[in-house]
Structures are given as C-alpha cells and as structure tokens.
Amino acid sequence: MAALTEPTLPVQPLPPNDLEEVTPDDLVEEGAPGASEDHMLIAAESYEDINVAIDEQYHRGKDEKDKTKNEIEQSARELSIDDRSTTPSDEGRETPKEEVSSAEGKDRSNSMLGNRDRPQHVEEECYSPEWRQRQKHVFILSEAGKPIYTRHGNEDKLVTTMGVMQALVSFVQDNDDNIRFMIAGSHKFVFLNRPPVILVCVSHSVCFFCFHRFMIAGSHKFVFLNRPPVILVCVSHSAESTQQLLLHLTYVYNQIISVLTFSQLSKIFEKKSNYDLRRLLTGTEKFLDNLINLMDRDAMFLLSAVRCLPLASSVRDIIGQSIAQCKAKDLVFAILVGRDNQLVTVVRMKEHSLHPADLHLVFNLVDASTSFQSAESWTPICLPKFNSNGYLHAHLSYLDEECSACLLLLSADRDVFFELSEARQKIVTRLNKYNCLQAIRESLAKGSYKVAQIGIPDLRHFMYKSKSTAQYTSSELEAPYTEEGERHRLFGMYQYLHHRVHNSARPLKILFHVGSKETMLGWITSGFELYATFGPLVTKPAAINAINKLLRWIKKEEDRLFILNSYTY
Amino acid sequence: MKSIEAKIVVLGAQGVGKTSVVIRYVGKLFSKHVSPTIGASFFTFKMTVDDYRVKLQLWDTAGQERFRSMAPMYYRKANAALLVYDITCRESFENIQSWVDELKKNVEGTIIMCVIGNKTDLVSRREVTREKAEQYADSINALYYETSALTNDGIQEAFLQVSLSLIKLSQTDKSSGLTVYDGSASLLNADGIIEDGIGDMNNHRRRRDSEDSNNASCCS
Numbered sequence: 001m002a003a004l005t006e007p008t009l010p011v012q013p014l015p016p017n018d019l020e021e022v023t024p025d026d027l028v029e030e031g032a033p034g035a036s037e038d039h040m041l042i043a044a045e046s047y048e049d050i051n052v053a054i055d056e057q058y059h060r061g062k063d064e065k066d067k068t069k070n071e072i073e074q075s076a077r078e079l080s081i082d083d084r085s086t087t088p089s090d091e092g093r094e095t096p097k098e099e100v101s102s103a104e105g106k107d108r109s110n111s112m113l114g115n116r117d118r119p120q121h122v123e124e125e126c127y128s129p130e131w132r133q134r135q136k137h138v139f140i141l142s143e144a145g146k147p148i149y150t151r152h153g154n155e156d157k158l159v160t161t162m163g164v165m166q167a168l169v170s171f172v173q174d175n176d177d178n179i180r181f182m183i184a185g186s187h188k189f190v191f192l193n194r195p196p197v198i199l200v201c202v203s204h205s206v207c208f209f210c211f212h213r214f215m216i217a218g219s220h221k222f223v224f225l226n227r228p229p230v231i232l233v234c235v236s237h238s239a240e241s242t243q244q245l246l247l248h249l250t251y252v253y254n255q256i257i258s259v260l261t262f263s264q265l266s267k268i269f270e271k272k273s274n275y276d277l278r279r280l281l282t283g284t285e286k287f288l289d290n291l292i293n294l295m296d297r298d299a300m301f302l303l304s305a306v307r308c309l310p311l312a313s314s315v316r317d318i319i320g321q322s323i324a325q326c327k328a329k330d331l332v333f334a335i336l337v338g339r340d341n342q343l344v345t346v347v348r349m350k351e352h353s354l355h356p357a358d359l360h361l362v363f364n365l366v367d368a369s370t371s372f373q374s375a376e377s378w379t380p381i382c383l384p385k386f387n388s389n390g391y392l393h394a395h396l397s398y399l400d401e402e403c404s405a406c407l408l409l410l411s412a413d414r415d416v417f418f419e420l421s422e423a424r425q426k427i428v429t430r431l432n433k434y435n436c437l438q439a440i441r442e443s444l445a446k447g448s449y450k451v452a453q454i455g456i457p458d459l460r461h462f463m464y465k466s467k468s469t470a471q472y473t474s475s476e477l478e479a480p481y482t483e484e485g486e487r488h489r490l491f492g493m494y495q496y497l498h499h500r501v502h503n504s505a506r507p508l509k510i511l512f513h514v515g516s517k518e519t520m521l522g523w524i525t526s527g528f529e530l531y532a533t534f535g536p537l538v539t540k541p542a543a544i545n546a547i548n549k550l551l552r553w554i555k556k557e558e559d560r561l562f563i564l565n566s567y568t569y
Numbered sequence: 570m571k572s573i574e575a576k577i578v579v580l581g582a583q584g585v586g587k588t589s590v591v592i593r594y595v596g597k598l599f600s601k602h603v604s605p606t607i608g609a610s611f612f613t614f615k616m617t618v619d620d621y622r623v624k625l626q627l628w629d630t631a632g633q634e635r636f637r638s639m640a641p642m643y644y645r646k647a648n649a650a651l652l653v654y655d656i657t658c659r660e661s662f663e664n665i666q667s668w669v670d671e672l673k674k675n676v677e678g679t680i681i682m683c684v685i686g687n688k689t690d691l692v693s694r695r696e697v698t699r700e701k702a703e704q705y706a707d708s709i710n711a712l713y714y715e716t717s718a719l720t721n722d723g724i725q726e727a728f729l730q731v732s733l734s735l736i737k738l739s740q741t742d743k744s745s746g747l748t749v750y751d752g753s754a755s756l757l758n759a760d761g762i763i764e765d766g767i768g769d770m771n772n773h774r775r776r777r778d779s780e781d782s783n784n785a786s787c788c789s
C-alpha cells in the first residue's frame with residue numbers, strides 16, 4: 001500500500017499560518033470531496049429563505065457595521081481564535097439595532113441578546129431532557145388570533161396567550177417604524193419588522209403569560225414568523241440564534257403547507273378569517289411535534305442537506321436502475337429512505353430536482369408515523385418547494401419485514417395507486433434478486449462509521465456538507481458524546497459554529513473555537529462546509545493538519561458516502 | 570369451487586378504531602399504539618367461505634376532515650362499506666350517517682353496508698344504545714355488529730356476514746361489479762372460514778416505534 005505514504009491530494013493542504021491564501025476556488029477546481037454535477041437535489045444554502053431579512057440587520061447603524069466588518073476580517077486573518085474570554089459585546093454587535101433601541105443601556109441588552117448565542121451558555125446549561133424540551137416553545141396562531149398549534153400544553157388553555165401574541169403582532173405591523181419597543185409589566189418587547197418577518201425580543205426573565213412552567217432564570221427570546229394567514233411564534237430559552245429559530249418556524253410552516261397546500265390554506269381564511277384550522281389539521285400535531293424534536297438533534301435542517309446511507313456505489317447503482325426501470329404514469333419522484341432519515345436514493349423525472357427542505361418533510365412523514373409499517377399507504381402530500389399549491393400523491397411502503405427502508409412513489413395522478421403498487425412489487429423483486437435489501441440492512445446495522453477508522457488522533461467527530469449535491473456525511477457520535485445531554489451540548493456547539501461562520505455581513509471562512517471541553521473548527525468554501533470537533537488541547541496546526549487528512553479520507557470514500565450519480569425516468 | 574374478489578372500504582371518524590378492527594382481523598393482533606392512518610391504507614385478505622374463495626381488498630381510510638375529498642376514490646368502486654363508529658361517542662355515530670348519505674348520493678351500483686359499533690369493552694361509557702343503532706342500520710338496509718378490537722369480539726362475525734352478503738350479491742346481481750371465477754377447492758373449518766394467508770403486505774410486523782401514542786378517541 002505505497003499509496004498511503006504518498007497520497008494524492010484531492011485538495012491543497014492548508015498552509016498552517018496563512019489561511020487567507022487558500023481561496024475556496026482553488027479547492028473547487030481540485031474537486032471538493034463529494035462534489036458532483038448531478039441534479040438529484042437542489043444545492044440549497046442554509047437560511048436561503050430568510051437571508052434577506054437577516055442580512056439587513058447587520059447593515060444597520062453605520063459605526064456598528066464598520067466595527068463588525070473590521071473585526072470579522074481580522075478574525076478571518078487570525079483564524080479567528082474565538083477563545084472563551086471574548087467579551088459579551090462580541091455578540092451584541094451582531095444585532096446592533098436592537099442594542100441601540102434598548103433604552104436601558106448596554107448591560108441589559110447584553111443579557112438579553114448577547115448571552116443567547118454564547119457557547120459558554122451552551123456549555124454551562126444543565127441538560128435534563130425535560131428541561132430541554134421546555135427550552136423551546138412553538139405556537140401557531142391565525143391572523144385572527146385563533147390557536148392552531150402549541151408544542152407544549154393544550155391550545156385551548158392558551159387562547160389568551162394567542163390573543164396577546166396576535167395583538168402584539170398587529171401592533172408591530174401597524175407601525176411604519178422598523179423598530180419599536182414596548183414595556184408591558186416588567187417585560188420589554190423589542191420588535192424588528194422585516195416583512196414578512198417580525199422579530200421580537202423580550203428582555204426580562206419574569207413569568208410571561210402561561211409560560212412560567214418552563215421559565216428559568218435568564219431571558220427568553222421570542223421569534224415571530226408572519227406568513228399570512230398564519231403567525232408562528234417561537235419562545236426560546238435555548239442557545240440558538242434568531243436565524244436558527246426562524247429556520248425552525250419556516251419548517252413548521254412548510255409542514256402545514258405540506259398537509260394543506262398554500263392555496264387551500266389561503267382560500268380557507270379568505271372565506272372565513274376566524275376559521276378554526278385545527279379541524280383540518282387533526283392528526284398533524286404528531287408530525288409537527290416530531291419535526292420540532294428532530295430539528296433539535298438532526299443537523300440536516302441546519303445544513304440544508306441530507307445524509308445518505310453509506311452503500312457501495314455499485315449497490316446504489318443497481319437500486320437506482322431497478323427503481324428507474326419500473327415506470328408508472330406521472331411518476332415524478334421515487335424516494336428510498338432508510339431508518340434514521342438516511343437517503344438511499346432518489347429517482348426523478350428528468351426535468352425535476354428535489355429540494356432538500358422538501359425531502360426533510362418526507363423524512364419527517366416517514367419518521368413520525370408507524371402507520372406505513374402495517375400496509376401500503378396512499379396519501380396526498382404537498383412539497384412546498386416543488387409546488388406549494390398542489391398535491392403529489394404518495395404510495396408509501398416498507399420493502400421488507402424489518403422495515404429497514406421505506407419507498408415513496410410520488411405521482412401527480414391521484415388514481416394510480418394500483419399501478420404504483422405493481423411497480424413497487426417489481427422493485428422489491430429486483431432488489432431482492434440482487435441482494436440490495438440485504439445490503440441496506442447490513443449498512444443500517446453497521447451504523448455510520450467510527451471516527452477512529454479515519455485514523456486521525458484527537459478528531460472526535462465531524463460533519464461535512466458537499467454543497468453542490470446538498471448532501472452531508474458525519475461520523476458516529478462516540479464518547480464523550482454518548483450521553484444524551486452531551487450529545488445535545490455538542491449539537492448546540494455545532495449550531496453556534498454554524499451561526500458564526502454563516503452569520504455576518506461578510507461570512508467567516510474559517511473559525512477555530514477553543515472551548516473548555518473541546519476545540520472546534522468550522523470551514524466554509526464554495527464547495528463544502530466542514531465542522532469538526534477535536535479534543536480541547538489540540539493546537540491550530542494540528543487541527544489543520546487533521547482537516548487535510550480528513551478531506552483526503554472523504555475524497556477516498558466519496559462514492560460510498562454520497563450519491564454522485566442519480567437515475568431519472 | 571368459485572372465487573370472488575371484492576373491494577371493501579372502511580369509513581368513519583378518526584379514532585373510532587377502524588385501523589384497529591382491520592388489523593385485528595387481517596393481522597390477528599391489537600396494538601394500543603396504532604398510529605393514526607395517513608391518507609388511506611390498503612390491505613388484502615383471503616379466506617374461504619361456504620363454497621367460495623374470497624379475496625378482500627380493503628381500503629382503511631383516515632377519517633380526517635381534510636381527507637374527505639379523497640374519499641370517493643376509495644368508495645366509488647367498493648362492493649361493501651364498513652361504517653365504523655365508537656359506541657362511547659355519539660358524534661362518531663352521527664358521522665356515520667353523513668357517510669351513508671354520501672354513499673347513497675355517489676355510489677351507482679349496489680353497495681353492501683355494515684354498521685359497526687366498536688369499543689364494546691368500554692360499555693360503561695356507552696353513548697349510543699344498541700337499539701338505536703340497530704334501528705338505524707335497519708332503516709338503511711345495512712348489517713349491524715358491535716365489536717371490540719381490544720377483546721376481539723364480533724369482528725370475525727362481521728366480516729363473515731359481509732362476505733356472505735357479497736357472495737349472495739354476486740349470485741343475484743350480475744351487474745354488481747364483483748369478480749367471480751372458478752377456482753380450486755379448499756377446506757372449511759368449523760366456522761365456515763379458513764384463512765389461507767395474508768395478502769401482499771404482511772401485517773405481523775415488528776413495530777419500530779412502540780410508544781407511538783396518539784388520538785385516543787374521536788371525542789377527545
């Protein structure tokens with residue numbers, strides 16, 4: 001194995017001390033690991049739906065903006081050593097206008113906003129599962145103030161809350177000013193109106209309406225997403241940034257569209273503005289619950305990418321071919337998904353690609369219900385990114401006794417169940433003949449891969465997204481991240497890292513974060529996003545060295561970890 | 570021996586126990602944690618009744634309001650409809666009546682109707698009397714059975730009678746749309762029923778997510 005001593009570099013090694021010289025374009029020309037011209041999925045960026053509203057935020061206040069820019073440039077140059085001694089104002093600067101509008105001065109505003117996003121905060125929280133659930137509350141109400149959904153408790157009991165929320169939102173909407181604040185009791189509400197989004201921060205930690213049950217010291221962040229005819233509200237005590245919470249709300253909104261379609265939703269409220277939408281959403285609560293829970297632990301939403309089930313490319317090819325050969329009328333997408341939201345393959349009509357956000361909703365549908373395990377099912381589903389005004393009709397079935405992989409055949413025709421059922425039977429026969437289902441079961445049983453396999457000491461875990469294919473891969477979570485609480489903490493760290501590298505007027509390309517329990521590195525190029533976790537003592541050069549090695553490993557394994565060629569009808 | 574193929578649609582409000590009844594019958598089991606049906610589920614079942622091999626194709630519908638517009642897809646070609654309500658929930662009984670009206674309006678051929686009052690194990694909470702339901706069933710010329718998917722009461726009987734009615738229909742009404750053809754003989758057991766297998770989808774599956782609790786009742 002001489003090749004191992006003299007590896008061919010898929011990417012340029014990083015010069016340890018001058019990262020600025022590694023331009024993303026160099027890397028792309030070399031071919032980012034897992035890159036492909038294939039159009040199975042739409043290459044989506046994180047926050048693509050909410051960028052406009054957020055970016056503006058950073059350009060408000062001239063002085064603040066310049067300061068921000070300087071700091072960021074500098075930190076990029078210095079590899080942004082973000083140690084734990086960074087001052088709180090470090091974060092406060094990212095939402096300068098809110099800070100400005102907080103009449104009570106700097107300290108207060110820091111406690112209100114600054115701490116929310118701080119990794120210290122993440123690391124120091126106590127993480128009982130119950131408490132964690134309570135960290136985030138999600139409500140949906142109609143513009144008329146009628147409750148539609150609540151994550152905790154019962155909507156009926158929250159009618160007053162919903163009414164107050166709605167009053168708050170109209171208060172904000174009626175004002176031309178972009179920023180308003182209002183004091184109600186001991187709370188200060190700061191509003192930022194960026195149609196169609198309204199951001200609200202509440203600056204004091206006293207019981208608010210019915211939320212006292214999960215209120216703990218510290219402040220809560222309220223995030224509103226106004227998507228007429230519904231308003232979504234997130235009240236969070238977690239470390240997530242406003243964008244991340246908005247992303248959650250956007251997914252929750254899309255989940256509702258997926259059930260009702262946008263046109264149906266608007267028509268209902270046009271006819272009757274105080275309609276009780278819960279009637280139409282019966283049975284949908286568990287999908288909303290599941291989605292919100294998934295977003296608290298699965299990185300696919302944050303990364304706007306999907307994770308593939310590792311499979312030899314020859315096996316995946318046979319699967320793709322087998323599915324592609326069984327055509328049926330108006331079949332638009334065939335999606336095969338393994339346990340734990342791992343994509344096996346997508347076969348599609350040539351002219352259509354799938355958006356990862358739509359695929360996430362499909363995953364959630366399969367993940368949240370065992371109903372499909374007992375029989376073949378037939379259900380309308382709207383994929384908001386594909387067409388928010390119409391349904392596709394989904395034939396769902398598991399392909400084997402163990403329910404290891406669920407096949408969805410999505411057609412534009414509502415009368416083709418039996419045709420699809422036949423196609424499914426043929427697919428099963430073929431996949432069994434070539435032992436593909438066996439291969440899927442084996443891969444599922446084996447799990448992802450241990451980071452030790454890569455042979456990089458000190459590397460504990462990583463997530464790598466290939467941007468061109470909207471797919472990501474990550475190693476298994478191993479010690480010290482086997483405990484639920486530690487896993488969640490690490491996930492919070494990744495959210496923080498993600499937030500920092502994405503979230504500024506000029507995004508950081510590389511961030512090296514030294515924490516007390518681990519050191520993390522985030523790196524964005526035009527071809528990929530990489531988030532890696534090391535032991536706390538790793539040095540910068542060692543980490544960079546490791547990353548180069550890691551990229552080579554991913555390149556070597558890319559056929560197995562990513563879907564680089566897809567099949568079409 | 571003849572073979573007959575029939576389509577059955579199961580209608581009723583969400584939570585009355587449609588899926589539980591079907592799974593009890595087809596899969597021989599009951600799960601407290603049956604997941605609410607999404608859209609509709611398709612089951613097949615084969616059995617032998619009298620001199621007939623009967624193949625049932627069952628559409629178990631979701632019963633939620635938003636799927637209502639999809640319902641014609643399932644009942645249009647059905648030979649029989651099971652109209653399930655929950656005996657502890659008056660509203661679910663009223664829901665049955667609206668289904669009957671809809672069937673009468675939209676189904677052209679003959680459709681055998683069977684009203685099923687489910688959850689008899691919860692008899693202490695009964696809201697719909699047997700007399701009232703039977704009377705109603707009579708008035709629409711439907712069969713009537715009370716069942717419990719939990720204790721497996723009455724379900725075999727209901728399906729047997731529906732099958733017998735289907736056979737009768739195929740003999741008397743040539744335009745019934747029922748597929749009848751000659752097939753090979755098979756043995757009968759004491760009940761006159763032999764289950765010789767479960768359809769394409771095996772329903773004995775291990776449940777992945779056992780704590781899949783949900784909608785306990787349509788009246789909640």
Ligand SMILES: Nc1nc2c(ncn2[C@@H]2O[C@H](COP(=O)(O)OP(=O)(O)O)[C@@H](O)[C@H]2O)c(=O)[nH]1
Binds near residue numbers: 586602603687
């Ligand atoms: N006690 C009792 N509960 C039942 C019975 N049948 C169904 N259930 C419960 O009623 C709920 C709804 O059942 P399901 O079959 O999903 O109803 P569907 O929506 O009509 O399909 C579940 O929690 C079942 O466990 C029954 O005969 N007795």
Ligand SMILES: [Mg+2]
Binds near residue numbers: 588606630
């Ligand atoms: Mg059901």
